Amino acid sequence: MTKGEHAPKATPIRVLIAKPGLDGHDRGAKVVARALRDAGMEVIYAGLRQTPDEIVRASLEEDVDLIGLSILSGAHMALIPRVLTLLKKHKVHIPVFAGGIIPDEDARRLRAAGVRAIFGPGASLEEIVSTAQKLARSAA
Amino acid sequence: MTGARRLPSVARAILAGDRRALARTITAIENGDPLAVPVLKALYPRTRRVPVVGFTGPLGVGKSSLINLLVARLRERGRTVAVIAVDPSSPFTGGSVLGDRIRFERRANDTGVFFRSMASRGASGGVAAATLETSRVLDSAGFDVIFIETVGSGQVDVAIREIATTRVVVLVPHLGDEVQTLKAGLFEIADVFCVNKVDLPGAETAKKDLAELVSLAPAGGGWAPTIVGTSTTVPSGIEELWTAVEAHESFLDSSGTRSAGERHRLAAEIVGLVRDRIGRDLTDRLEKDPALRRLLDQVVARSLDPRTAADRLRAGARRAR
Numbered sequence: 001m002t003k004g005e006h007a008p009k010a011t012p013i014r015v016l017i018a019k020p021g022l023d024g025h026d027r028g029a030k031v032v033a034r035a036l037r038d039a040g041m042e043v044i045y046a047g048l049r050q051t052p053d054e055i056v057r058a059s060l061e062e063d064v065d066l067i068g069l070s071i072l073s074g075a076h077m078a079l080i081p082r083v084l085t086l087l088k089k090h091k092v093h094i095p096v097f098a099g100g101i102i103p104d105e106d107a108r109r110l111r112a113a114g115v116r117a118i119f120g121p122g123a124s125l126e127e128i129v130s131t132a133q134k135l136a137r138s139a140a
Numbered sequence: 141m142t143g144a145r146r147l148p149s150v151a152r153a154i155l156a157g158d159r160r161a162l163a164r165t166i167t168a169i170e171n172g173d174p175l176a177v178p179v180l181k182a183l184y185p186r187t188r189r190v191p192v193v194g195f196t197g198p199l200g201v202g203k204s205s206l207i208n209l210l211v212a213r214l215r216e217r218g219r220t221v222a223v224i225a226v227d228p229s230s231p232f233t234g235g236s237v238l239g240d241r242i243r244f245e246r247r248a249n250d251t252g253v254f255f256r257s258m259a260s261r262g263a264s265g266g267v268a269a270a271t272l273e274t275s276r277v278l279d280s281a282g283f284d285v286i287f288i289e290t291v292g293s294g295q296v297d298v299a300i301r302e303i304a305t306t307r308v309v310v311l312v313p314h315l316g317d318e319v320q321t322l323k324a325g326l327f328e329i330a331d332v333f334c335v336n337k338v339d340l341p342g343a344e345t346a347k348k349d350l351a352e353l354v355s356l357a358p359a360g361g362g363w364a365p366t367i368v369g370t371s372t373t374v375p376s377g378i379e380e381l382w383t384a385v386e387a388h389e390s391f392l393d394s395s396g397t398r399s400a401g402e403r404h405r406l407a408a409e410i411v412g413l414v415r416d417r418i419g420r421d422l423t424d425r426l427e428k429d430p431a432l433r434r435l436l437d438q439v440v441a442r443s444l445d446p447r448t449a450a451d452r453l454r455a456g457a458r459r460a461r
Contacts, residue, residue, distance in 0.1 A: 012235070012261075036235070038233055046242065060163055063166065
């Protein structure tokens with residue numbers, strides 16, 4: 001976006017954190033939300049049990065730079081590609097990253113489908129934050 | 141104004157119901173992006189003075205849940221609603237977790253609702269600098285009602301007064317004794333008092349204390365704040381809450397205070413815009429303009445006091461024009 005003479009020094013990155021599907025474990029998503037906040041981002045925390053439609057709708061209304069999906073239920077191969085398809089349908093290019101229990105083979109396929117980064121158990125917050133920053137800036 | 145006849149394409153898109161154009165314009169307003177200015181100018185004549193209902197009160201009293209239930213009710217009646225939910229930005233990192241969306245029932249395919257989370261970005265008073273202009277864009281976009289949820293606010297966070305047509309102050313039982321209701325600030329801006337969580341003990345006392353406060357208020361304004369008890373878990377009182385809001389909106393029309401209130405708010409807005417502009421220009425010049433830098437140097441060296449420097453600066457600014 002063009003910066004005017006009176007534009008503030010830096011505009012915060014807006015990121016949506018959501019948990020698609022039937023999965024009640026949001027501890028990880030909350031920890032990531034908190035880390036992104038501490039890195040100066042505006043984190044829209046959409047919470048549990050979101051459908052792909054709701055996630056895409058929220059991303060458009062909130063005009064986010066980045067979408068983070070947390071999923072531990074095993075339904076990642078059904079839900080994440082659906083989010084990507086809907087984003088394409090709306091002709092928006094918002095980078096998507098994912099975190100959760102995602103086997104390597106699935107991770108490869110999700111990356112091929114357009115997921116920009118995938119974090120498994122043991123990923124450091126530092127790594128997640130710096131990747132999120134890179135993805136958001138590359139999209140701007 | 142050149143935009144009067146030919147609307148910028150973004151403004152046209154917003155008027156035609158394009159939600160993405162709307163969302164991006166709100167971002168531009170928040171970011172102080174000059175691209176927002178022609179859009180705001182073009183849309184202003186299209187605003188229709190829809191009710192802007194502000195919800196304020198301490199954190200955790202249930203503002204988001206109340207708004208969620210009210211939106212559902214209004215949607216059943218076919219009225220469209222936009223919500224701006226403000227949460228605080230960290231004064232240390234500028235970051236923010238905007239969590240009001242989780243209380244909001246998802247209506248993925250309902251285009252009659254628009255929900256936007258907004259970080260306060262350092263503004264004090266419970267709303268963001270962009271909240272007012274955003275509410276106006278939402279008005280021009282055709283929503284019938286606009287809800288604004290402030291930051292969980294303290295006693296002096298009353299900036300919603302300059303934006304909302306009806307102010308709902310949400311409280312819960314056991315926030316303090318009746319002396320709290322005597323204090324200045326929050327209690328003075330209510331058009332409607334909502335005692336939420338009325339299923340908790342102490343609700344009757346809270347309502348009684350508020351009733352006493354209202355009865356002591358100087359007559360003359362013509363509107364005595366209504367007191368409504370609600371619960372979002374049962375839920376109960378939601379209909380009464382909306383009736384109270386509508387009663388205040390009709391009072392604004394029947395008493396002629398709507399236009400007076402609007403005049404007052406617009407005056408404050410214009411003054412605010414000029415103050416911001418002059419403030420920014422002067423701050424800039426104090427560092428860059430050699431003559432003004434000398435002035436600042438003198439104040440730093442204690443050979444001039446800040447008030448005299450301000451007088452000279454003001455005289456200089458007038459001459460420069």
